[in-house]
Structures are given as C-alpha cells and as structure tokens.
Amino acid sequence: MSQLEYLIVLVSILVGLGLADLTESLRDLVLPERNVRWDGLPVAWAVIVVGYVLAAWWTFYDLLQSAxxxxxxxxxxxxxxxxxxxxxxAFALPDADREDVSYVTTDARGxxxxxLETFYLSSTHRRWFFGTAAIFSLLFIGTVNAGMVYDGDRALQMGVRQTLFALPILPIPALILIATxxxxxxxxxxxxxxxxVVYLLSDVANALAGGG
Known part of the structure; x- marks a missing residue:
C-alpha cells in the first residue's frame, strides 16, 4: 500500500462516518412514526454540507498525491x-431520539x-454548527493554498493573499450566522x-478534467 492510499483510507473513514451520521439523522426524521415540523434552513445546510464533502473529497485526493x-x-x-x-x-441535523432538548416537544396526548426551526435557530446549534463551518472553511482554504504554494503552482505571497481574501467569503458569514x-x-x-458550493464544485470538476 502506497503512502497516498494509506492516508486516503483514514480520510475516507472520517468522511464516511460523517455522511453516515448525516443520513442516519435524515432517516430518523422521515420515519412515518416521527412527527416533524419541517423547516427549509437546516435541510438547505444539510445539502451544503454534502457539497462540502464532495469538494473536500476530490480536492484531498489530488492534494495528497504531493509528498x-x-x-x-x-x-x-x-x-x-x-x-x-x-x-x-454530525451537527447539520438534530438527533430525533433525544427528549431533553428544546426542539422536541410533547403534547397532552404524549x-x-x-x-427543526427551533433546533436550527437555537444558540447552541448556531454556535457549534456555524463555528465548525468557519473553522472548516478556513482550514480547507489554507491547506489547499499551502499545497499549491509547495507545488510551485502559486507564489507564497499570492497564497497568503488568497487565504486572507477568503475570510469574508466563507468564515465571516458563518460567524454572522452565529450572532443572529x-x-x-x-x-x-x-x-x-x-x-x-456550486462554484467550488464546478471549479474542482474543471481542475480534475484538466488534470485528466
């Protein structure tokens, strides 16, 4: 097994566990016996997270080929x-089996x-989910730019500039969503x-097509 294959296995396990957690939460919500008050915002962010997974997976496959x-x-x-x-x-959708939380209510008939609106707008969810989103986007952009600088595809000054330029694009909006x-x-x-996310996926697709 090559070093690339060895590292890809670890990355794929973590990505697979995340997708399994997300799909399990969705499955629990759509079960016929589950009473759910749906809201578009958490569902939209679940879709966005899947887009992040696709972009990161293919980007890291290309990135990890560098020694x-x-x-x-x-x-x-x-x-x-x-x-x-x-x-x-894991944070995108709620755990429907929990009972000691504000987003699960019980009426007089039990x-x-x-x-989902209460879950999404709760301060705990906003803090953890969007805080993690800010950290992920900053790490992702910084790591990709560092790889391009090392491979000689981008000058160091340009890599730093691109990373700083990305702050108002992804991490700062996530911090705004924590606050309001x-x-x-x-x-x-x-x-x-x-x-x-659509732009990022198209950019990754174009890069893969060019590399092929």
Whole structure:
C-alpha cells in the first residue's frame, strides 16, 4: 500500500462516518412514526454540507498525491480539516431520539414533535454548527493554498493573499450566522453559501478534467 492510499483510507473513514451520521439523522426524521415540523434552513445546510464533502473529497485526493503531506506534522492540517467536516455532518441535523432538548416537544396526548426551526435557530446549534463551518472553511482554504504554494503552482505571497481574501467569503458569514436569529439573514447567507458550493464544485470538476 502506497503512502497516498494509506492516508486516503483514514480520510475516507472520517468522511464516511460523517455522511453516515448525516443520513442516519435524515432517516430518523422521515420515519412515518416521527412527527416533524419541517423547516427549509437546516435541510438547505444539510445539502451544503454534502457539497462540502464532495469538494473536500476530490480536492484531498489530488492534494495528497504531493509528498509534502506524507509526514505526520504536515498531514495534521488535512486531518483537522477532515475532522471538522465530520463534525459538520454530525451537527447539520438534530438527533430525533433525544427528549431533553428544546426542539422536541410533547403534547397532552404524549405525541412528540421535532421542531427543526427551533433546533436550527437555537444558540447552541448556531454556535457549534456555524463555528465548525468557519473553522472548516478556513482550514480547507489554507491547506489547499499551502499545497499549491509547495507545488510551485502559486507564489507564497499570492497564497497568503488568497487565504486572507477568503475570510469574508466563507468564515465571516458563518460567524454572522452565529450572532443572529433573523431568518432573512439566515436565508440570504444560506443561498449565498449554496452558490459558493456550486462554484467550488464546478471549479474542482474543471481542475480534475484538466488534470485528466
């Protein structure tokens, strides 16, 4: 087994666990016996997270072919980015089986209802989910730029500039979503983030086509 295959196995396990957690949460929500008050915002962010997974998976497959990442310390940024991606998958949708949370209510007949709007707008969810999203995007962008600088595809000054330029594009909007409960702000930045995911996926697809 080559070093690339060895490292890809670890990354794929973490990504697979994240997707499994996300799909399990979705499955629990759509079960016929589950009473759910649906809301578009958490569903939209679940789709965005899947887009992050696709972009990171193919980017890391190309990135890890460089020998610079085949050392414990230099591999650490890739590992931290993958761990953040796993947590994003885990935080995107609620655990429908929990009862001691604000988003699960019980009526007089004992019927439990999972309220996705309450879950999404809760300060705990916003803090953990969007905080992780900010960390993931910063790690992802920084790691990709570092790899391009090492391979000679980008000058160091340009790599630093591109990383700093990305701050208002992805991490800062995530921090804004932590700070506010206004739905119009969340919808605006959700659509904005979805647009960036589409752009990122198209950019990755073009890079893979060019590399092939």
């Amino acid at each position: 610079v990442w085949h050392r414990p310390l230099t591999f650490l940024p890739v590992l931290l980015t993958t761990l953040a991606l796993y947590l994003l998958c 019927t439990k209802t999972v309220d 409960r206004h739905r119009w702000v969340h919808w605006g930045l959700t659509l904005y983030s979805m647009g960036w």
